[in-house]
Structure formats: C-alpha cells, structure tokens
Amino acid sequence: MPDPGKSRSSKLSAWRKLANVGATLFAVTSAVLVLVPLLAIFIYLLIKGVGAINWAFLTQTPKPVGEPGGGMANAMVGSGLILLIASTIGIPTGIGCGIFLAEYGRNRFGDFVRFTADVLNGVPSIVIGIVAYSLVVLRQKHFSAYSGGLALGIMMVPTVARATEEMLLMVPNSIREAALGLGIPKWRTTLSITLRTASAGVITGCMLAFARVAGETAPLLFTAFGNQYWNLNPNQPTAALPLQVFVYAISPFDEWHRQAWAGALILIVMIVVAVAAVRIVTSRGMLKGAS
Amino acid sequence: MGVGIEVRGLKAWYGKSLALKDIDMSVPANHVTAVIGPSGCGKSTFVRCLNRMHETIPEAHAEGEVKVGDIEVYGDGTDPVDVRRKIGMVFQKPNPFPTMSIYDNVAAGLRLNGFHNRKQMNELVERSLKLSALWEEVKDALHKQSGASLSGGQQQRLCIARALAVEPDVLLMDEPASALDPISTSKIEELIFQLKQHYTVVIVTHNMQQAARVAEFTGFFLMGSLIEFDKTEKIFTTPADKRTEDYITGRFG
Numbered sequence: 033m034p035d036p037g038k039s040r041s042s043k044l045s046a047w048r049k050l051a052n053v054g055a056t057l058f059a060v061t062s063a064v065l066v067l068v069p070l071l072a073i074f075i076y077l078l079i080k081g082v083g084a085i086n087w088a089f090l091t092q093t094p095k096p097v098g099e100p101g102g103g104m105a106n107a108m109v110g111s112g113l114i115l116l117i118a119s120t121i122g123i124p125t126g127i128g129c130g131i132f133l134a135e136y137g138r139n140r141f142g143d144f145v146r147f148t149a150d151v152l153n154g155v156p157s158i159v160i161g162i163v164a165y166s167l168v169v170l171r172q173k174h175f176s177a178y179s180g181g182l183a184l185g186i187m188m189v190p191t192v193a194r195a196t197e198e199m200l201l202m203v204p205n206s207i208r209e210a211a212l213g214l215g216i217p218k219w220r221t222t223l224s225i226t227l228r229t230a231s232a233g234v235i236t237g238c239m240l241a242f243a244r245v246a247g248e249t250a251p252l253l254f255t256a257f258g259n260q261y262w263n264l265n266p267n268q269p270t271a272a273l274p275l276q277v278f279v280y281a282i283s284p285f286d287e288w289h290r291q292a293w294a295g296a297l298i299l300i301v302m303i304v305v306a307v308a309a310v311r312i313v314t315s316r317g318m319l320k321g322a323s
Numbered sequence: 324m325g326v327g328i329e330v331r332g333l334k335a336w337y338g339k340s341l342a343l344k345d346i347d348m349s350v351p352a353n354h355v356t357a358v359i360g361p362s363g364c365g366k367s368t369f370v371r372c373l374n375r376m377h378e379t380i381p382e383a384h385a386e387g388e389v390k391v392g393d394i395e396v397y398g399d400g401t402d403p404v405d406v407r408r409k410i411g412m413v414f415q416k417p418n419p420f421p422t423m424s425i426y427d428n429v430a431a432g433l434r435l436n437g438f439h440n441r442k443q444m445n446e447l448v449e450r451s452l453k454l455s456a457l458w459e460e461v462k463d464a465l466h467k468q469s470g471a472s473l474s475g476g477q478q479q480r481l482c483i484a485r486a487l488a489v490e491p492d493v494l495l496m497d498e499p500a501s502a503l504d505p506i507s508t509s510k511i512e513e514l515i516f517q518l519k520q521h522y523t524v525v526i527v528t529h530n531m532q533q534a535a536r537v538a539e540f541t542g543f544f545l546m547g548s549l550i551e552f553d554k555t556e557k558i559f560t561t562p563a564d565k566r567t568e569d570y571i572t573g574r575f576g
C-alpha cells in the first residue's frame with residue numbers, strides 16, 4: 033500500500049527545491065543587473081578616455097583654444113582642494129549632528145532635525161550652490177575654492193548625519209551601559225566607546241557622501257568657478273574636474289571632447305582610489321575577531 | 324578593601340510605576356551577598372540603584388538613602404560618575420567593547436578616566452586579569468585579539484577584569500552567569516568566592532543553588548519589596564517568612 037504521507041512530503045520537497053532555485057536565481061540576477069550599469073559606464077569611459085590620457089594631460093594646465101595638447105592637472109589638484117575643504121566642513125558637522133540625533137534626539141527637536149536633514153538631502157545641488165554663492169561669493173566679490181567647498185560641505189552633512197545616527201543606533205545599549213558602569217562620563221562614552229564601536233559604518237557613510245559630492249558640477253559653477261591656470265590659493269577661483277569636463281564636453285572641438293572623457297575617467301579613478309585608501313588605512317587597525 | 328552598603332528607604336520608579344518599595348538593607352563588607360527572587364521582583368533594579376545605573380534608563384528615577392562606605396550615593400551634589408568609579412558592575416550578558424583588544428578592554432576604564440601611566444597600567448591590567456582568572460588564557464593575545472573573539476565565559480571574566488581594573492570597593496553582579504554554560508558558571512562562582520577577600524560583592528541571581536553556593540548573606544525580593552534578609556544558611560533552611568519558604572521550595576516563581 034502506498035504511503036500517502038510520504039508521497040505528499042516528496043511533492044512538497046520538490047516544490048521547495050524549485051522555489052529555492054527560483055529565489056536564488058532571482059537574487060543572483062538582481063545582483064548582476066546592479067553591476068551592469070556600473071561596469072558599462074566604467075568600460076565605456078575607459079574606451080573613450082584612456083586614449084587622451086598621457087603625461088601632458090596629467091601634468092599640464094589647459095591650452096588656449098586652438099592649440100593642441102594641454103591637460104587637467106590644475107583641475108585634479110583643484111578638485112582635491114575643494115573636496116578637502118568640503119570634508120573639513122561636512123564630516124565633523126555631520127558626525128556631530130548624527131551623534132546628537134542618536135544619543136540625545138529621541139524627542140520633538142530631534143524629529144525636527146531629522147526631518148530637516150532629509151529635506152536638505154533632497155534639495156537640488158544648484159540651490160545649495162546659490163546659497164554658498166550668496167553667503168561667500170557675493171560678500172567677498174570674487175569666486176573661491178572656499179565657497180565651492182562650503183557648497184559641497186553642506187551637501188555632505190545630511191548624508192553623514194543620517195549614516196552616523198543609524199550606525200550609532202546599531203550599537204547595543206549594553207555597550208553604553210558597560211562604559212557608564214565603569215564611571216566613564218557620558219560624553220566620553222559616546223566619543224570613545226559608542227562612536228568607536230560604530231566607526232566602520234560611520235566611515236562608510238562619510239565615503240558615500242564624499243563620493244557623491246566629488247562629481248558635483250552645478251554647485252561649483254558659480255562658487256569655485258573654474259580656472260585655466262594653476263591655483264593653490266583657496267581664496268581664488270579654482271579649477272575642478274567636473275567643471276572642466278562640463279566645459280570641454282559642451283565645446284565644439286574634438287580634442288576637447290577626448291579630454292573631457294579622460295577627465296571623467298580620472299575623476300572616477302580618483303574617487304575609487306580615495307575610498308579604497310580610507311578603507312585600507314582604517315581596516316589596518318582592526319583586530320582579529322572584531323566586528 | 325571592600326566597604327559595607329547601608330540602604331534606607333530606597334524607592335525606584337520606571338515612569339510612574341513603582342518598582343522598589345522602601346527597601347532597607349545592610350550589606351556587610353567583604354562578604355558575598357545574593358539577591359534572589361522571581362522575574363520582575365525588582366532585584367536587578369535594586370542593584371542598579373546602588374551605583375545609580377538605574378537613572379540611565381529614560382524616565383527612570385530613584386530616591387532614598389544609600390551609603391557605600393563614606394559615599395552618600397543619593398546625596399546632594401554626588402556625581403553619579405564618581406559613584407560608578409567606586410562601585411563596579413558586571414552585567415547579565417557579557418559586553419566587552421567589540422572593537423578593542425583584550426588589553427584595551429581592561430584598560431578602558433582607566434584610560435578614559437585620564438589615567439595614562441603605562442607601567443602602572445600594565446600592572447593593573449595584569450593584576451585584574453589574574454584576579455578574574457583569565458590571565459593564563461589570554462596573556463599571549465592581549466593586543467592581537469579583540470575582546471569579542473573570546474568565548475562567552477571568557478568574555479564575562481574579561482568584563483569582570485575590566486570592572487576590577489578601576490579598583491572599585493564594591494562589585495555588583497547582575498546575573499553574571501545566566502548566559503553561560505555550567506563549566507563557565509562554576510569558574511565564575513569560584514572567582515566570586517576569591518573576590519570577597521578584596522571586595523564587597525552583591526550578586527543578583529535567579530538560580531537558588533548558585534546563591535546557596537557563593538553567598539554568605541541572601542536577600543529575597545518579591546514584587547518590589549525585600550521580604551527577608553539573613554544569613555544564606557538561615558534563608559535556605561529556616562526562613563522566617565512563609566513567602567520565602569514557598570519560593571525556595573519551588574512553590575512559585
């Protein structure tokens with residue numbers, strides 16, 4: 033006599049196996065689909081841009097219209113300068129705000145700050161550029177890397193703040209209690225214990241914000257403005273890679289188009305290198321078994 | 324050396340609900356005192372009031388008179404941070420600082436309170452790890468391994484070492500072995516027995532055998548009140564109160 037229970041369970045297990053295969057396939061396909069645009073962009077940039085990258089491109093300033101050659105060295109350094117200013121403004125402010133939200137922000141005011149940060153995150157970048165323009169450029173009556181850095185720094189704050197908040201909230205309360213129980217003051221507990229425990233995630237959040245603003249063009253149009261020559265004075269108009277790419281891409285010259293592709297490629301490489309470097313440096317101090 | 328604890332009229336609230344009703348208790352110095360009772364009876368709340376950890380929970384507060392040695396724990400102008408430096412605490416679940424090495428875990432309380440003498444720090448860390456019977460197991464990995472990489476029982480002994488490193492007078496233990504296996508539990512119990520030479524130990528436990536094994540004095544809590552406090556032997560053989568007898572004979576709780 034056939035066992036009805038057994039045939040039912042084998043049918044069930046066949047269905048489960050099928051469902052399992054289906055779900056796995058779906059997950060793998062989604063992962064591949066995520067990779068496709070990124071790889072496509074990168075490969076296309078490589079094809080279009082790598083030909084125009086040479087020693088002159090990496091070491092010289094742009095040549096006047098009509099003259100061949102020249103490079104974007106000043107824009108690379110300028111971007112670095114502007115991003116340094118932006119990070120100096122955006123990261124400490126963002127982390128401070130995140131600490132407030134996570135450790136002291138379980139109230140009305142905290143909700144208000146959280147809402148404001150989310151709105152700020154959605155404000156178009158050109159509007160942030162206008163803010164920096166009216167705060168710094170109009171007052172000083174000249175363009176500068178400071179104003180560009182301020183615009184990008186403001187854009188970094190909400191991303192860093194919300195990432196810091198999320199990461200701090202993931203630190204179990206028992207860790208805070210352990211520190212308080214040792215007679216460590218609350219502020220010290222937050223900075224040296226809670227923030228330290230969450231540091232990996234906070235750094236990821238900072239890198240995300242950094243990478244996002246590194247490619248911003250609009251807010252730099254009327255703040256950093258751009259510069260055809262070398263400039264290391266942050267109080268002067270400063271070249272930036274995205275600006276240079278923008279100007280070259282809309283020009284009518286083939287030579288400049290090629291250089292625009294190369295500039296875009298360099299920009300992406302700079303971001304990847306910066307993010308990777310921070311990861312390597314911060315993971316070096318990690319201990320065996322630390323999570 | 325350990326100091327005694329005098330508790331008079333201690334009340335504790337969570338929001339509006341009263342969790343401890345007028346507790347009076349005298350914990351003798353350099354002895355192990357156990358606090359037993361069913362879940363929710365206020366035994367954890369009680370020990371958390373002794374070092375003012377209770378008030379770190381939102382909307383929780385406590386009042387009454389608690390004297391630990393010469394410290395008026397709830398006195399005007401007493402800083403809870405100073406209280407907690409003198410009264411160490413070990414929690415139910417081992418909670419080492421996950422991103423710190425074993426050494427840094429033990430040194431954390433000293434370092435973050437502004438103590439930086441390297442040689443003395445080394446001595447204190449070694450002494451604390453030896454007191455908590457962990458030294459032999461970790462002495463070769465002090466700086467290489469994270470506190471979180473140890474086993475549960477080792478982590479709890481690390482937490483004890485961390486609490487001892489700041490040289491408290493009293494050690495509060497809130498069910499320190501409830502998340503551990505029997506072997507780790509017996510190690511912790513042995514350790515508690517050793518610790519009373521130097522410290523006054525108050526241990527919360529829901530394991531009555533554990534109370535009987537490690538403690539010289541035992542207090543029985545029920546619904547926020549201290550029902551009976553006496554020598555452990557007396558509590559477990561001839562309790563004065565009917566409710567204590569019912570609890571220890573397993574009739575409820």
